[in-house]
Amino acid sequence: xxxxxxxxxxxxxxxxxxxVATLERAIGPVAATLLVVGGIIGSGIFLTTGSMAQALPSxxxxxLAWILGSLFALFGALTYAEMATMYPQSGGVYVYLREAFxxxxxxxxxxxxxxxxxxxxxxxxxxxxxxxxxxxxxxxSSASVVADFRLGGVVIRITAxxxxxxxxxxxxxxINYVGVRSGSGVNAVLTVAKLTGLALLPLFALWNVPVTPAxxxxxxxxxxxxxxxxxxxxxxxLWAAEGYYMVTYAAGEVRDPARNLPRALTGGLxxxxxVYVGVNLVxxxxxxxxELRGTTRVAEAAATAMxxxxxxxxxxxxxxxxxxxxDAAVILSGSRLCxxxxxxxxxxxxxxxxxxxxxxxxxxxxxLTMWSSLLxxxxxxxxxxxxxxxxxxxxxxxxGLALFRLRRIRPDAERPYRAWxxxxxxxxxxxxxxxxxxxxxxxxPVESIAGLGLLVLGLPAYWYWNGARTRS
Numbered sequence: 001x002x003x004x005x006x007x008x009x010x011x012x013x014x015x016x017x018x019x020v021a022t023l024e025r026a027i028g029p030v031a032a033t034l035l036v037v038g039g040i041i042g043s044g045i046f047l048t049t050g051s052m053a054q055a056l057p058s059x060x061x062x063x064l065a066w067i068l069g070s071l072f073a074l075f076g077a078l079t080y081a082e083m084a085t086m087y088p089q090s091g092g093v094y095v096y097l098r099e100a101f102x103x104x105x106x107x108x109x110x111x112x113x114x115x116x117x118x119x120x121x122x123x124x125x126x127x128x129x130x131x132x133x134x135x136x137x138x139x140x141s142s143a144s145v146v147a148d149f150r151l152g153g154v155v156i157r158i159t160a161x162x163x164x165x166x167x168x169x170x171x172x173x174x175i176n177y178v179g180v181r182s183g184s185g186v187n188a189v190l191t192v193a194k195l196t197g198l199a200l201l202p203l204f205a206l207w208n209v210p211v212t213p214a215x216x217x218x219x220x221x222x223x224x225x226x227x228x229x230x231x232x233x234x235x236x237x238l239w240a241a242e243g244y245y246m247v248t249y250a251a252g253e254v255r256d257p258a259r260n261l262p263r264a265l266t267g268g269l270x271x272x273x274x275v276y277v278g279v280n281l282v283x284x285x286x287x288x289x290x291e292l293r294g295t296t297r298v299a300e301a302a303a304t305a306m307x308x309x310x311x312x313x314x315x316x317x318x319x320x321x322x323x324x325x326x327d328a329a330v331i332l333s334g335s336r337l338c339x340x341x342x343x344x345x346x347x348x349x350x351x352x353x354x355x356x357x358x359x360x361x362x363x364x365x366x367x368l369t370m371w372s373s374l375l376x377x378x379x380x381x382x383x384x385x386x387x388x389x390x391x392x393x394x395x396x397x398x399x400g401l402a403l404f405r406l407r408r409i410r411p412d413a414e415r416p417y418r419a420w421x422x423x424x425x426x427x428x429x430x431x432x433x434x435x436x437x438x439x440x441x442x443x444x445p446v447e448s449i450a451g452l453g454l455l456v457l458g459l460p461a462y463w464y465w466n467g468a469r470t471r472s
Contacts, residue, residue, distance in 0.1 A: 021353075021354040021355060021356040021359060022354060022359065023090065023180070023252050023253050023339075023354060023359060023360075023361070024180060024253060024359040025252075025253055025254060025255045025257075026179075026180045026181050026184070026253055026255070027180060027184050027250060027253050027254045027255060028255055028260070029255075029256075029259075029260040029263060029264060030188070031184040031185070031187070031188050032247055032254050032260050032261065032263075032264035032268075033263070033264040033267045033268045033271070034184075034187060034188040034191040034192070034268075035184060035187055035188075035191075035246065035247045035250065035264070035268075035329055035332070035333065036077070036244065036246065036247045036264050036265060036267075036268025036269065036272075037191050037195070037268045037271050037272055038187045038188075038190065038191035038194075038325045038326060038328065038329035039243040039244075039246030039247065039326065039329035039330060039333060040073070040240075040241060040242070040243040040244055040246075040268070040269075040272050040326075041191075041194060041195075041198075041272060041275065041322060041325075041326065042125050042128075042243075042322060042323055042325075042326035043125060043128045043319060043322065043323050043326070044236075044239065044240030045198070045240060045275070045276060045279055045299070045322075046297065046298065046299040046300075046315070046318075046319050046322070047296060047297065047298065047299075048236050048237070048240050048298075049062065049280055049283050049292065049298045050292055050293065050294055050295035050296055050297075050298040050301075051236065051294065051296075052065065052232075052233040052236050052237075053289060053292045053293045053294070053295075054293045054294045055229045055232045055233055056223065056226075056229040056230055056232070056233040057220050057222065057223065057289050057293055058217075058218060058219060058220055058223065059213040059214060059215055059284050059289065060215055060218050061218060061219070061226075061230055061233070062233065062280065062284070063277065063280060063281065063284070064230075065230065065233040065234045065236075065237050066237050066276050066277050066280050067273075067277055068234060068237070069234055069237025069238045069240070069241050069276075070237070070241055070269070070272060070273035070276050070277065071273070072238060072241065072428075072429065072432040073238075073241035073242075073244040073269055073272070073273075074244075074266070074269040074270070074273060075425050075426070075428050075429040075432070076244050076245065076396070076399075076400070076429045076433075077244045077245070077265035077266060077268070077269045078265070078266065078419050078420050078421065078425055078426070078429075079399075079400055079403050079419055079425070079426040079429050080092070080093065080096070080244075080245050080248055080265065080399065080403075081261060081262040081265045081266065081417055081419065082262075082403060082415060082417055082418055082419040082422075083095075083096040083248075083402065083403060083406065084248050084251050084257065084261040084262070084265070084417075085257060085258045085261060085262060085415065085416040085417040086406070086413055086414065086415055086416075087099060087251075088251045088252065088254065088257030088258065088261065089251055089252045089340065090249065090250065090251065090252035090253070090336040090337075090339050090340045090343075090361075091110075091249060091251075091252075091336065091337055091339070091340025091341070091343075092245060092246075092247075092248025092249040092250075092251055092333075092336075092337070092340075093109065093245050093248055093249075093395070093399050094106050094109055094110045094113075094249075094337055094340055094341065095340060096399060096402045096403075096406070097109050097395070097398060097399065097402055098344070099402075099406060099410075100401075100402035100405040100406050100409075101398065101402065101405070103344065103346065103466065104462060104466075105398065106344075106346075107341070107346045107458065107462045107465075107466075108455050108458050108462070109395045109398075110337060110338075110340075110341045110346070110347070111455070111458035111461065111462075112388055112391045112392065112395070112451075112454060112455060112458070113334075113337060113392075113395075114334065114337055114338055114341070114347075114368070115371070116384045116385065116387075116388040116454065117385070117388055117392055118330055118334040118337070118368065118372075119334075119368060119371045119372040119375055119381070120372075120375055120381040120382075120384050120385040120388070121330060121381075121385070122169060122327050122330050122331065122334075122368070122372035122375075122376075123165070123169075123372045123373070123375035123376035123381040124381050124382070124385065125323050125326050125327050125330075126165035126166070126168050126169050126323070126327055126372070126376050127161065127162065127165045127376055127381075128319075128323050129164075129165065129168055129320060129323035129324055129327070130142075130161035130162065130164035130165040130168070131161060132316055132319045132320050132323065133161070133164050133320060134160075134161055134164075135316045136316070139160065140160040140161060140163075140164050141159075141160060141161055142159045142160070142161045142162075143159070144159060144160035144161075145157060145158070145159055145160075146158045146159060146160055146162075146163060156377075156378060158377060162376055162377050162379075165373075165376045166373045166376055166377060168324060168327065169327065169331075169369050169372055169373050169376065170369065170373065172186075172324070172327055172328050172331050172369070173331055173365055173366065173368075173369030175328070176328075176331050176332050176335065176360065176365050177355075177358065177360060177362050177365050177366070178358050178360070179358045179359070179360060180250075180253050180332070180359070180360055183328070183331070183332040183360075184332060186328055187325060187328040187329050187332060190321055190322075190324055190325030190328055191325050191329075193318075193321045193325070194318060194321045194322040194325050195271075195275065197314065197315070197317065197318025197321060197322070198275055198279055198318060198322075200303075200311075200314055200315070200318070201279055201282045201299070201302065201303065201315075202278060202279075202282055204282070204286075204302075204303055204306040204307050204311055205282045205285055205286065205306060207306065207307060208306045208307060209285045209286070209306070210285075210286060210287075210305050210306065211284075211285055211286060211287060211288050211305075212285070213284040213285060213289075214289065231435075231439055235436065235439060235440075237276075238432075238436060240276070241272065241276070243326075243329075243330075244265070244268075244269055244272075245399070246329055246330065246333040246334075247261070247264055247265065247268070247333060248261070248265075249333040249334060249336040249337045249340075250332060250333045250336045252336065252340075253336070258416035258417065259416075261417075262417040266420075279299075282302060283298055283299075283302050286301075286302035286303075286305045286306050287301060287302055287305055291305075299315045299318075299319070300312045300315050300316065303315045331365065331368060331369060334368055335360075335361050335364040335365040335367075335368050336361060336364070338351045338361070338364035338367065338368060339351055339352055339354075339361035339364045342364070344469075345465060345468065345469035345472075346462065346465045346466065346469070347465065348367070350363045350367075351363050351364040351367060352364075386444075386447050387447055387450040387451045387453075387454055388451050388454055389440055389444065389447060389448075389451060390437070390440050390441060390444065390447065390448035390451040390452065391451040391452065391454065391455055392451075393433060393436040393437050393440050394437055396433040396436065397430060397433035397434055397436075397437055399433075400426055400429045400430035400433050401430060403419060403422075403426050404423070404426065404430075407422075
C-alpha cells in the first residue's frame with residue numbers, strides 16, 4: 001500500500017521494537033458504519049424540507065427528491081467502495097484522485113477540502129449546535145455579546161454562542177486526540193442517540209397524525225417552473241446527503257478494510273436513506289403544505305403539531321446530539337486527510353506526526369480543530385463555504401471519474417471489491433455529479449468563479465511543497 005503505515009499492537013514491547021509511532025486499525029465494522037451515518041446526518045434533515053417546500057409545494061415530488069438524492073449518495077458510496085479496497089489508506093478520496101489524475105489534482109482537492117469544506121462545515125455545524133444549546137440556556141445565545149475587537153477597520157464581535165461552538169469543537173478535538181477508539185466510540189454513541197431521537201418522530205406519528213397529505217396534483221398549478229423547482233429541491237437533498245465518503249479518509253484505521261469498508265459504506269447509506277425518507281414522510285403527515293412551506297425548524301414544528309411542546313424539546317435535544325455527532329465524525333475523518341497530505345509532503349510536515357502513546361495524528365487534529373474554531377469565531381465560514389461549493393461538486397465529479405480511469409490504467413490491480421452495478425451505477429453517480437456542477441455554475445456563476453480562484457490560490461503552496469519534496 002503506497003504511502004501508508006498500518007498499526008502495531010499497543011504494548012510496550014512492540015513500541016521498543018518499532019519506535020516509529022503508527023496509526024492503529026481500531027475501527028471495527030459497526031463503528032465504521034456509524035461513522036458513515038454520523039458524518040452525513042447533521043442538521044439538514046431537521047431544517048431543509050421547509051425551504052424545499054417553498055420552491056416545490058408537492059408532497060410526492062418532495063419525497064421523490066429525497067429518494068433520488070439518497071440514491072445519488074448510495075451510488076457514490078458504491079463507487080468509492082471499490083477504490084477504498086484498492087487503496088485502504090488514510091486520505092480516501094485524496095488518494096483515489098492522486099492515483100487516477102496525479103498529485104496536483106489530489107492536492108487541490110485536499111487544499112479546498114481541508115481549509116474550507118471541512119473546517120467551514122465544522123464551524124457552521126458547531127454554531128448550529130450552539131444555537132440549539134441556547135434553546136435550553138438563553139443567556140448563551142447569539143444576542144449575548146462577550147466582546148468587540150477592532151482589527152484595522154473591521155469590528156469582530158464575539159458572542160456567547162460562538163464561545164459555546166468553540167468549546168464543543170475543543171472537546172471533540174480532545175476526545176479524538178487521545179485515541180481513535182475514543183473518537184470512534186463517542187461518534188458511535190452520538191450516532192445511536194441521534195437515530196433514537198429521529199425514531200421518535202415516527203412514534204409521535206403513531207400517537208397523533210394531524211394531516212393527510214395531498215398526493216395530487218403531483219405538480220401544483222402555482223409551481224411556475226416545475227423542473228427548475230425540482231432541481232432546487234434536489235440540490236438541497238444532495239447537500240444534506242454529503243459526507244458519504246467521510247469514512248474513506250480514515251480507511252487506514254479500519255480493521256479488515258477489504259471486507260468492512262464496502263459494508264460500512266453500503267449499510268450506512270441504506271440507514272441514511274431509510275431515515276431521510278421516513279422522517280420526511282412524517283413531516284408531510286404532521287404539517288399541511290401551507291405550514292410546511294418556508295418553515296425553518298421543520299422537525300420542531302412537526303413534533304409540536306403531533307405531541308405538543310414536549311415533542312419540540314425532545315427534537316431540540318436530538319438536534320444537539322446530531323450536530324455534535326456530525327462534528328465528531330468530521331474531526332476524526334478530516335484530520336486523516338491532513339495526515340495523508342502531509343505524508344505525501346504536500347502539506348505542513350508536522351501534520352504527519354503520530355502520537356507515540358495515543359497513535360493518533362495529533363498535530364492534524366489540533367490544527368483542524370483550531371482552524372475551524374477561528375472560522376467559528378470570525379463568522380467567515382459562511383462566505384468561504386459559498387465560494388467553495390462549485391469546487392466541491394467538481395471534485396465529486398472527478399471522484400466518480402477516477403473509478404473509470406483506474407479501471408483503464410490499472411486493469412490488473414487487486415480489487416477485493418468491485419463496484420456493484422458497474423458501469424451503470426458509477427455512471428449514474430457521475431451524471432448526478434455533472435448535474436450538480438452545471439446547476440451550481442448556472443445558479444451561482446460569480447461564486448463558482450470565485451471558488452475556482454480559491455483553487456488557483458493553492459497553486460503556490462503546491463509548487464512550494466512539491467518543490468521541497470523533489471529536492472529532498
